[in-house]
Amino acid sequence: MNAAITPALIADILPGVSEISDTMVRESAIAFVNTTTSPGIEGATLTVDDGNRTSEQWRSSLGFAAEFTLKNPIYNGYWGLALIGGSLQDNVSFTGDAGQPIELDFTRDVLALRGSFGLSYPMTQHFKLRPYLSLSVSDLQTEGTVEGYIASLPGSNPATAVPFSSSAQMLSTSGTLDALYSRWYGANRLELSAHYTLIYTDAFSEDNPVLETEAWNDVLQLKSRFSGPTRLTTSGRPWRWLFYANHTNFISQDKTSLGYTSLLEFGAGMEWQMNMKPLDWFGWQMIGLKVGVITSQNVDGYFLGLTAR
Numbered sequence: 001m002n003a004a005i006t007p008a009l010i011a012d013i014l015p016g017v018s019e020i021s022d023t024m025v026r027e028s029a030i031a032f033v034n035t036t037t038s039p040g041i042e043g044a045t046l047t048v049d050d051g052n053r054t055s056e057q058w059r060s061s062l063g064f065a066a067e068f069t070l071k072n073p074i075y076n077g078y079w080g081l082a083l084i085g086g087s088l089q090d091n092v093s094f095t096g097d098a099g100q101p102i103e104l105d106f107t108r109d110v111l112a113l114r115g116s117f118g119l120s121y122p123m124t125q126h127f128k129l130r131p132y133l134s135l136s137v138s139d140l141q142t143e144g145t146v147e148g149y150i151a152s153l154p155g156s157n158p159a160t161a162v163p164f165s166s167s168a169q170m171l172s173t174s175g176t177l178d179a180l181y182s183r184w185y186g187a188n189r190l191e192l193s194a195h196y197t198l199i200y201t202d203a204f205s206e207d208n209p210v211l212e213t214e215a216w217n218d219v220l221q222l223k224s225r226f227s228g229p230t231r232l233t234t235s236g237r238p239w240r241w242l243f244y245a246n247h248t249n250f251i252s253q254d255k256t257s258l259g260y261t262s263l264l265e266f267g268a269g270m271e272w273q274m275n276m277k278p279l280d281w282f283g284w285q286m287i288g289l290k291v292g293v294i295t296s297q298n299v300d301g302y303f304l305g306l307t308a309r
Contacts, residue, residue, distance in 0.1 A: 022210050024256060024257075025210050025211070026203075026210060026211065026213045026215070027215075027253075027254055027256075027257045028256075028257045028258065029108070029140060029142070029168065029203070029211055030170070030201055030203065030213075030215050030217065030257075031217075031250070031253050031254075031257035031258050032057075032086070032088050032108050032110065032140075032257075032258060033110055033112070033138050033140060033170050033172070033201070034172070034199055034201070034217050034219070034250070034253070035057075035059070035086075035250065035253075035258065036059040036084060036085075036086035036110050036112065036138075037084050037086075037110070037112045037114055037136045037138060037172065038174065038197055038199065038219050039080070039114070039116060039132075039134050039174065039176050039195075039197055040176070040178075040195045040197065040219075040221050041059070041219070041221070041248060042061070042303065042307075043058075043059055043060035043061060043303060043305055044058070044059060044263075044265070044292075044294055044301055044302070044303045045057070045058040045301050045302055045303075046058070046260075046263075046294060046299055046300075046301035047299070047300050047301060048258070048259035048260060048298055048299050049298055049300075050259055050298035052092065052093045052094070053090070053091065053092045053093070053259050054090075054091050055088060055089060055090040055091065055258070055259060056088070056089045057086070057087070057088045057089075057258070058086060058087055059084070059085070059086035060084070060085060060086070060305070061082045061083065061084040061085070062082065062083050063080060063081055063082025063083060063084075063114070064080065064081060064082075064308075065078070065079065065080030065081075065082075065116065065309075066078070066079065066080075067120050074121075074122065075119050075120055075121045075122070076119070076120040077117075077118075077119060077120070078116070078117070078118045078119060078120045078130055078132050079115075079116060079117050079118075080114075080115070080116035080117075080132075080134075081114070081115050081116070082113070082114045082115075083111075083112075083113055084110075084111070084112040084113070084114060084136075085109075085110070085111050085112075086109070086110050087107065087108065087109045087110075088107065088108040088109075088258075089106075089107050090104070090105075090106055090107075090108070091103065091104070091105045092104045092105075100148055101148060102146070102147070102148035103146070103147045103148065104144065104145075104146050105144050105145050105146075105147070106142055106143065106144025106145070106164075107142070107143050107144060108140060108141070108142050109140070109141045110138050110139065110140050110141075111138070111139050112136050112137060112138035112139070113136065113137050114134055114135070114136035115134065115135055115136075116132050116133065116134040116135075116176075117132060117133060118130060118131050118132020118133060118176075119131060119132070126181055126182060126183050127179070127180070127181050128180050129177065129178065129179055129180075130176075130177070130178035130179075130180060131175070131176070131177050131178075132175075132176055132178075133173070133174070133175055133176075134172075134173070134174045134175075134176065135171075135172070135173055135174075136170075136171075136172045136174070137169070137170075137171055137172075138169065138170040138171075138172065139167070139169055140167065140168045140169070140170060141165075141166075141167050142164075142165060142166045142167070142168075143163075143164075143165045144163070144164055144165075145161045145162060145163050145164065146161070146162050146164060147161045147162075165207075166205060166207050166208035166211065167205060167206070167207060167208075168203050168204060168205040168208065168211040169203070169204050169205070170201055170202065170203045170204070171201070171202045171204075172199055172200065172201045172202075173199070173200050174197050174198060174199040174200070175197070175198050176195060176196065176197040176198075177195070177196050178193060178194070178195050179193060179194045179195075180192075180193045181193065187228060187229045188226065188227065188228040188229075189226070189227050189228070190224075190225075190226050191223075191224065191225045191226075191227075192223070192224050193222070193223045193224075194220070194221070194222050194223075195219075195220070195221040195222075195223070196218070196219070196220050196221075197218060197219045197220075197221075198216070198217075198218045199216070199217045199218065199219070200214070200215075200216055201214065201215050201216075201217065202214050203215075216252070217250070217251075217252045217253065218251045218252050219248065219249070219250055219251065220248075220249045220251055221246065221247070221248045221249070222246065222247045223244070223245075223246045224244065224245050224246075225242055225243065225244035225245075226242065226243050226244075227240045227241060227242035227243075227271070228240060228241055228242075229241075230270075234272055237272060237273055237274060238272075238273050239270055239271065239272050239273070239288075240270070240271050240273055240286070240288075241268070241269075241270055242268065242269050242270070242271060242288075242290075243266075243267075243268050244265075244266065244267060244268070244269075244290075244292070245264075245265070245266040246263075246264070246265040246266070247262070247263070247264050247265075248262060248263045248264075248265075249261070249262045250262065259298060259299070260296050260297065260298065260299045262296055263294055263295075263296050263299065263301075264294070264295050264296060265292050265293070265294045265295075265303060266292060266293060267290060267291050267292025267293055267303065268290075268291060268292075269288055269289055269290030269291060269307065270288050270289055271286040271287065271288030271307070272286060272287050272288055273285070273286050274286060274287060285309055286307075286308070286309055287306065287307070287308045288306070288307055288308075289305075289306060289307070290303065290304075290305065290306075290307045291303070291304050292304075
């Protein structure tokens, strides 16, 4: 038996499971896509363990974003393009209405392409606002099994496992407002920023009607970083140390969707100061290595990788 995972299917093979609803299936799928593809959320690996749920989630992206000069206005243009991938391995245990144990074990994979375009307004010497729109197209694949007391199948027993699979394509349009503050203290630099993103998602699926849906979600992210010079140079260009702390709040995300609604990340790194602008649309300031720790209630994680900006 192989089918899309829907509450109707689960009601047939696992009677008396009122905890699972259409809304839960939809919100879980959309939350996974949003936490993977939302602008401003960098690559990470997360582990969730809250007793009845254990999961591993990773996300990463390869992309570029930059401001470009407009000749007459005082504001600049802004654009970005990114290829994004992510995966979620989730194991959730339930107790059915009749007291029977039920277990969902599934893997979700997403591959997405995101493009962004907007403007950057300098308000003061140290502060600017950056509104922009993003469009992302995502392909979501889900594979897994559901285990429990399968009363409606002849010859079944409590160890019976039913495989399921589904696919969906999601089109997300998001509007983001960045508030950016930076200030130099001698050779050291302080950077503070706030990012608010409102996301509208349309989901389409040929094999799972539950995922034929639409939803609004929003994300708030606060970032801070402090950097300074080192004595190291490469090709005559200096290296800088940095410390950073980020807080991400998935405001409208229900905790049952992924097991968390907010993340705190802090860490350190080294960046090579390039300050190259071969084309007006491709300003490249730094490239470096960053290591971070991510935490929240029932969540542990880390970030380790190359960064560029």
